[in-house]
Amino acid sequence: RKVGFAIVGLGKYAQEQMMPAFKESKHAKITALVSGSPEKMQQLAKQYSVDAKSCYSYQNFDSIKDNPAVDVVYIVLPPGLHAEYVVRAAQAGKHVLTEKPMATSVADCQRMIDACRKAGKQLMVAYRAQYEPFNLDAIARIKNGELGKLRYVTSDHGRQVEPSKDKADEWRVVKKLAGGGSLMDIGIYSLNAARYLTGEEPVEVMAMESTDRTDPRFKEVEDQIHFTLRFPSGVLATCTSAYSIETVKRLRAFGEKAYLDLDPATDYYKHNMTIGTAEGEMKPAVKEGNQFAAELDHMAECVLQNKTPKTPGEEGLRDIKLIMALYESAKKGKPVKV
Ligand code: NAD
The missing domain is CATH 3.40.50.720 (NAD(P)-binding Rossmann-like Domain)
Known part of the structure; x- marks a missing residue:
């Protein structure tokens, strides 16, 4: 049924x-x-x-x-x-x-x-990214050791938030409804990707925020947050999140032997994978699928x-705990152990 x-x-x-x-x-x-x-x-x-x-x-x-x-x-x-x-x-x-x-x-x-x-x-x-074929393929390649030992990850998510043009962006600049700014809405893709690509949970986080508070969009919520996560294996993830740039949704995993790039990584319908080694770059034939x-x-x-679902409530809770630690780090201007 x-x-x-x-x-x-x-x-x-x-x-x-x-x-x-x-x-x-x-x-x-x-x-x-x-x-x-x-x-x-x-x-x-x-x-x-x-x-x-x-x-x-x-x-x-x-x-x-x-x-x-x-x-x-x-x-x-x-x-x-x-x-x-x-x-x-x-x-x-x-x-x-x-x-x-x-x-x-x-x-x-x-x-x-x-x-x-x-x-x-x-x-x-x-x-949705955890049900999307390119992201699943990337996770498998890292796990299989195709990149050699994973050393670090970067991920960027940004766009222009436009509450005056798009009704769906109206609540995104209201703290009570959105909970925060770009980090809550799209930076969470960078954060979640850093966790699913490494298969580890961060032990320490650090963040810096930059927001033009004279911009009417940012009276209540933040614009840019750049953050670093330290994982137990020694892997670092460096991520950015912004509400004031042209759209970006990409990630890159750097291994001792190769890097794996997804750009776009978290689009609705379009994905692009590149693997780079000393021999040059190649584009594996991954098939698009309906992640929704x-x-x-x-x-x-x-x-x-x-x-139990692969992404249960506990998975959502982990990201919210980390986001709160990132806000705390940005506010205090120092790393926070988690
Ligand atoms: P939206 O504003 O278009 O949709 C929100 C809906 O909630 C609207 O129909 C609105 O009328 C309704 N609503 C009910 N009570 C409301 C209230 N008090 N204030 C404001 N709206 C109220 O926004 P959206 O972009 O469709 O986002 C909806 C949810 O989906 C959010 O949680 C968002 O983070 C999530 N989302 C997820 C993805 C993804 O890729 N997984 C993409 C976009 C949005």
């Missing part, structure tokens, strides 16, 4: 990326919608053949507990609202998939994990097989 998903928050990412991906998924289907806008919901319900009885407002959302067609509640709201809706979904007896960043505080992440554990339901954080559908299918399989 296909696993039924309720989509909570019908914004840009839900409408443009995730909802269309259900068509490509093998085990997931949309069976309910939750929105504050009845007109938008009605139109999407028609488009995706969702029963009017399975359309909820944020007020009557809790009655989703009586809807057997819903197995998973997928939260695609601004991060500041994730905790409330994950907890309510767990209390309604549903499995939960939540967008990244998991939440805006360590305490909220823990509350989400506890609520799902208490309800006996799976909790997965939607780290793969992520949905993984969640569905975890529900069907009663299995």
